Amino acid sequence: MPRLAIGIEYDGTRFCGWQRQDRGASIQTAVEEAFSRVADEPVKIGAAGRTDAGVHATGQVAHFDTRARRDSRSWLLGANSNLAPDVSVSWVQDVPAEFNARYSAVARTYHYLILNRPVRSALNRDRAWWIHGDLDLAAMQAAAPLVLGEHDFSAFRGAQCQARTPIRDLQRLELRRSGRFIVVECRANAFLHHMVRNIVGSLVHIGRGEAPPEWLGSVLQGRDRRAAGITAVASGLYLTRGHYPAEFGIPVPEQFRPDDL
Amino acid sequence: MPRLAIGIEYDGTRFCGWQRQDRGASIQTAVEEAFSRVADEPVKIGAAGRTDAGVHATGQVAHFDTRARRDSRSWLLGANSNLAPDVSVSWVQDVPAEFNARYSAVARTYHYLILNRPVRSALNRDRAWWIHGDLDLAAMQAAAPLVLGEHDFSAFRGAQCQARTPIRDLQRLELRRSGRFIVVECRANAFLHHMVRNIVGSLVHIGRGEAPPEWLGSVLQGRDRRAAGITAVASGLYLTRGHYPAEFGIPVPEQFRPDDL
Numbered sequence: 404m405p406r407l408a409i410g411i412e413y414d415g416t417r418f419c420g421w422q423r424q425d426r427g428a429s430i431q432t433a434v435e436e437a438f439s440r441v442a443d444e445p446v447k448i449g450a451a452g453r454t455d456a457g458v459h460a461t462g463q464v465a466h467f468d469t470r471a472r473r474d475s476r477s478w479l480l481g482a483n484s485n486l487a488p489d490v491s492v493s494w495v496q497d498v499p500a501e502f503n504a505r506y507s508a509v510a511r512t513y514h515y516l517i518l519n520r521p522v523r524s525a526l527n528r529d530r531a532w533w534i535h536g537d538l539d540l541a542a543m544q545a546a547a548p549l550v551l552g553e554h555d556f557s558a559f560r561g562a563q564c565q566a567r568t569p570i571r572d573l574q575r576l577e578l579r580r581s582g583r584f585i586v587v588e589c590r591a592n593a594f595l596h597h598m599v600r601n602i603v604g605s606l607v608h609i610g611r612g613e614a615p616p617e618w619l620g621s622v623l624q625g626r627d628r629r630a631a632g633i634t635a636v637a638s639g640l641y642l643t644r645g646h647y648p649a650e651f652g653i654p655v656p657e658q659f660r661p662d663d664l
Numbered sequence: 665m666p667r668l669a670i671g672i673e674y675d676g677t678r679f680c681g682w683q684r685q686d687r688g689a690s691i692q693t694a695v696e697e698a699f700s701r702v703a704d705e706p707v708k709i710g711a712a713g714r715t716d717a718g719v720h721a722t723g724q725v726a727h728f729d730t731r732a733r734r735d736s737r738s739w740l741l742g743a744n745s746n747l748a749p750d751v752s753v754s755w756v757q758d759v760p761a762e763f764n765a766r767y768s769a770v771a772r773t774y775h776y777l778i779l780n781r782p783v784r785s786a787l788n789r790d791r792a793w794w795i796h797g798d799l800d801l802a803a804m805q806a807a808a809p810l811v812l813g814e815h816d817f818s819a820f821r822g823a824q825c826q827a828r829t830p831i832r833d834l835q836r837l838e839l840r841r842s843g844r845f846i847v848v849e850c851r852a853n854a855f856l857h858h859m860v861r862n863i864v865g866s867l868v869h870i871g872r873g874e875a876p877p878e879w880l881g882s883v884l885q886g887r888d889r890r891a892a893g894i895t896a897v898a899s900g901l902y903l904t905r906g907h908y909p910a911e912f913g914i915p916v917p918e919q920f921r922p923d924d925l
Binding site: 412413414459461479483488489490491492493494522523524525526528529530582583657660 | 673674675720722740744749750751752753754755783784786787789790791843844918921
């Protein structure tokens with residue numbers, strides 16, 4: 404049965420998250436229903452990242468199998484016309500049967516937006532974490548390299564995490580200013596539950612001057628979640644890319660820019 | 665009675681527009697109710713621009729009179745805690761009694777966002793006008809200067825416009841690319857109803873190759889609304905600044921950037 408890969412963008416605000424659940428609307432359900440209509444048969448969809456309630460995506464990658472034959476353009480237009488305005492499909496393409504959006508991914512990239520200004524923002528209310536006091540970006544940037552590499556990330560692991568092991572390879576953690584945003588870019592082979600948001604919460608703790616940059620390394624070493632900072636709010640987080648071996652030909656999204664939101 | 669000026673940001677999506685109306689929630693009503701609570705007496709608010717349904721603002725300016733005495737910070741925090749998340753107050757300050765947000769304004773600036781990409785965007789669904797075909801930005805840029813200056817703008821005037829005269833002084837009309845957006849910046853002493861959106865609709869007509877740049881000048885000269893392009897959708901429009909004589913000390917907003925949304 405032919406397999407298709409798709410790229411998905413969504414505003415996570417009204418959803419219980421990617422994954423189908425007993426309560427609340429899931430993005431998975433919305434996308435499955437849209438493609439099932441186009442396929443004229445039920446489809447089941449697997450994704451690169453199971454984002455939480457309120458978390459957004461510009462570069463979610465998923466796949467499904469179907470007996471239906473449509474060209475890429477028909478899948479794309481058909482799915483988008485069957486989806487609510489807060490979910491959109493960016494591309495659709497054929498992939499070999501051995502491609503799996505979750506298991507073939509060699510890494511994921513998330514971006515996190517912190518809106519650092521004195522007053523809250525109506526337009527960014529569900530799109531960024533508002534921090535009203537000035538953050539020391541240089542201190543946050545000094546801390547970031549201390550958690551790069553393969554480590555036991557238990558200190559940044561959510562209580563409900565179901566991963567078998569807390570070992571992850573954090574390949575990139577960069578912070579830059581973009582207008583009034585501080586943008587955090589974070590890439591790892593895979594992430595523990597709440598891992599990005601707990602790292603960002605700890606970086607903000609440093610940015611507020613409540614701990615020196617070195618503290619981030621000692622939190623990692625201690626492997627104790629209670630020692631880390633608070634969990635950053637969901638609405639600042641964006642799944643921006645799934646990384647795959649080149650042989651699958653998965654489209655590389657443009658560099659994420661807050662401009663594109 | 666002391667007079668206060670305020671800066672306001674809003675997501676216009678769920679509102680019937682700035683101005684109080686019989687039907688639908690207005691931003692004016694929301695802001696009046698919030699400041700009335702802080703003042704502990706009813707206040708009436710006048711604004712620089714009466715934005716339409718679905719139109720946003722990052723730099724709306726308004727004023728009101730009150731007998732209540734609070735410091736600026738108390739007004740700001742009090743109003744923001746009494747406003748829904750999609751409206752926020754950026755600043756509050758004392759102004760002389762002769763300041764009037766509408767009549768003291770010497771100019772207004774609006775920005776318009778066009779999202780130019782093949783597929784629609786979930787995250788930008790209410791924040792920009794999605795145009796799926798490639799637009800010729802250079803042609804649009806070549807057309808813009810043809811409508812600069814003081815003219816009869818009847819060709820770009822909405823049918824419900826109540827202005828006494830169609831003469832306006834268009835002081836700035838610039839287009840640039842920012843990521844996947846085309847950003848249109850438009851400044852005039854004042855605007856006719858739908859004037860920015862009708863100019864943008866005509867620029868897009870040129871960008872699509874349906875008319876040469878010179879066409880924009882001939883539309884202006886003809887003073888016939890039926891000759892111009894369609895009205896660009898409301899959700900791409902942002903009121904970003906009211907311009908006032910320096911003596912009033914009204915804060916100058918940072919340059920509008922899509923990054924800040």
